[in-house]
Amino acid sequence: xxxxxxxxxxxxxxxxxxxxxxxxxxxxxxxxxxxxxxxxxxxxxxxxxxxxxxxxxxxxxxxxxxxxxxxxxxxxxxxxxxxxxxxxxxxxxxxxxxxxxxxxxxxxxxxxxxx
Amino acid sequence: xxxxxxxxxxxxxxxxxxxxxxxxxxxxxxxxxxxxxxxxxxxxxxxxxxxxxxxxxxxxxxxxxxxxxxxxxxxxxxxxxxxxxxxxxxxxxxxxxxxxxxxxxxxxxxxxxxxxxxx
Numbered sequence: 159x160x161x162x163x164x165x166x167x168x169x170x171x172x173x174x175x176x177x178x179x180x181x182x183x184x185x186x187x188x189x190x191x192x193x194x195x196x197x198x199x200x201x202x203x204x205x206x207x208x209x210x211x212x213x214x215x216x217x218x219x220x221x222x223x224x225x226x227x228x229x230x231x232x233x234x235x236x237x238x239x240x241x242x243x244x245x246x247x248x249x250x251x252x253x254x255x256x257x258x259x260x261x262x263x264x265x266x267x268x269x270x271x272x273x
Numbered sequence: 274x275x276x277x278x279x280x281x282x283x284x285x286x287x288x289x290x291x292x293x294x295x296x297x298x299x300x301x302x303x304x305x306x307x308x309x310x311x312x313x314x315x316x317x318x319x320x321x322x323x324x325x326x327x328x329x330x331x332x333x334x335x336x337x338x339x340x341x342x343x344x345x346x347x348x349x350x351x352x353x354x355x356x357x358x359x360x361x362x363x364x365x366x367x368x369x370x371x372x373x374x375x376x377x378x379x380x381x382x383x384x385x386x387x388x389x390x391x392x
Contacts, residue, residue: 204380204381
């Protein structure tokens, strides 16, 4: 079965530190990749997505992610985090080869940014 | 514009009771999804509709779970004879038609969820 792994469950950073959150998936076929964010008290929102083309995708709020097919990875990065980035981050995968439109999510990474 | 809305936001049910959770998708979105999010976990797929057709219900955990979308807009997730393990946040998401023929899917827009607690 398709699975998504997020190895960092809790991350604590100081403001201005750089961020990288890991995401690996198990499916070997063509995939669509997403990062969603959930700020405290709010609903899931899309940060960025990769369907095809340039493997380095840029999203909202200065976030970017790089798709490395050979490593089955889609890591999320931000050069300098802010206190307002405190949230839970979810990586998600969708197959486009008969897998329907459903998303398979990782378990999430709770990011806390300290002042 | 209006996003996906869900009601109720919170529901406490005694074990054995039936519950019904409602989702109002974004107008014009043909695809609708239900997910279950247990504490400390990521959302897990339950079922998927395209308009009124339920195309995938492979994630429903038991025959106590039933979803419908009779007119292709509002959807209801019903859980019969609730059990404690049903306690979770139930998320609804909708998705517009793909803007490009080459892209099979578009992003999903999530609602705030219904937190169900079964006592």
